[in-house]
Amino acid sequence: MEKEKWALVTGASGGIGSAISLKLAEAGYHLYLHYWRGEVEIQKLAEACREYGAAAVPIKADLEIVEEIGGLISSLSRKPDVLINNAGITHYGLFTETPIIDLERLYRVNVRAPFLLAQGCAPYMIRQQYGRIINISSIWGVTGASCEVLYSMTKGALLSFTKALAKELAPSQVTVNAVVPGAIEGKLLRNQFNDEELKLIASEIPMGRLGEPEEIASLVAYLLQPDAKYITGQVISPNGGWYT
Template identity: 55%
Template sequence: MRGETMWGLVTGASGELGQAVSIALAKRGIPLYLHYHLAGDKLQGILRLASELGVPAYPLQADLRDPQQVHRMFGQMPVKPLLLVNNAAVDHVGLIHDVTPEQFDNLVHINVRAPFFVTQAALPAMIQAKYGRIVNLSSIWGLTGSACEVLYSTTKGAVLAFTKALAKELAPSGISVNAIAPGAIEGGMMNRFSPEDVQEIVEAIPAGRLGRPEEVASLAVYLLSPEAGYITGQVISPNGGWYT
């Protein structure tokens, strides 16, 4: 498959990490399907860049909590993607005592069930091609856990187990599956913290700064490349030495 043009699908492409990954892929000439749920306006910069580069890029709306909408989304793709980035996610901050069943279900549906069924829908084309690259976005809290983010940590830990099990199942089909578990990254979920809280986090990071979305994106692009075919079932955590 090295010499063929392969399409990529990025879920949650309207988020800051999703945008960074999408831009990095577009710059490498990868045709893209850009999934969004509600914030389609945030895709305009990516679509404009892709147009300037002559790279096909199409926005696709779906609520990934609904497997029927996942299948509808794949039905809109004339060429099925062989590169998949499961990035769409939501977080939750609060004590476990305050988590409602509705909040629990929402996070599990978006952070765990959605990547499961998106991947399931993507696999027939990959298996037929005997080639595929899947990158799942988890979190450092999926590795270490975090107080006051027990629910979020639980779902991101599930993503890691999903990654490792799926990698073993799909390796004979030429499909790699890896996870990225970022530490504290500029923007996105870090925006909920006060400047003082952010400074306290930075002081705990040996690198002395937050990570940049572009640094996570560059790792994702490599894991999606033909050269990364022998890397599978791995969890890589770009975190500036915060947790090792």
């Protein structure tokens, strides 16, 4: 009998997180669905995942708080084979006017939380000589963005973390990769830009459109397949040819 596969998806109530969770449920994974404020969205997502026959366990935790991250890890009745570090927060504004409180918030959620979650899940993966860690970064972590200096900095740190951790865990047959989306349709973009601004962004992308969350989820699902077991330490950017 094939062993059950479990995955932990952070920020599962968001657009990309939901798409990843549904794709993994369809692929036969049972799911720990982390969220912070999206109570209604997470319950709907859990029900949708269960329609695929997956166990779906919502877990609420504030990733800004070390103790809550520890509580999240401790609450997992069975440690996950797969960790998707998807949760993140953004910041838009002039570098010279960025308050230290925002610097601390983005560091805690975008950098420290993925580190601690991986640290909490990796021992199980090492013991079983199998595991997958995927960090969801951003195109700005590669190229940088004006007026998103803080966000770019933290997402860039996530890429360095990915490459270093991949080397350390490779002897244990645990892969670590980063998926780096370009401009993806959803609340994150629409909270920052109006329709006209989004049309302008889309016009700059060679494919002429924004990406869809499901397209990110498909790449994540591929990286979990046996065919991808030799892929590790990579930064893969689905962005429609925007940046190459």
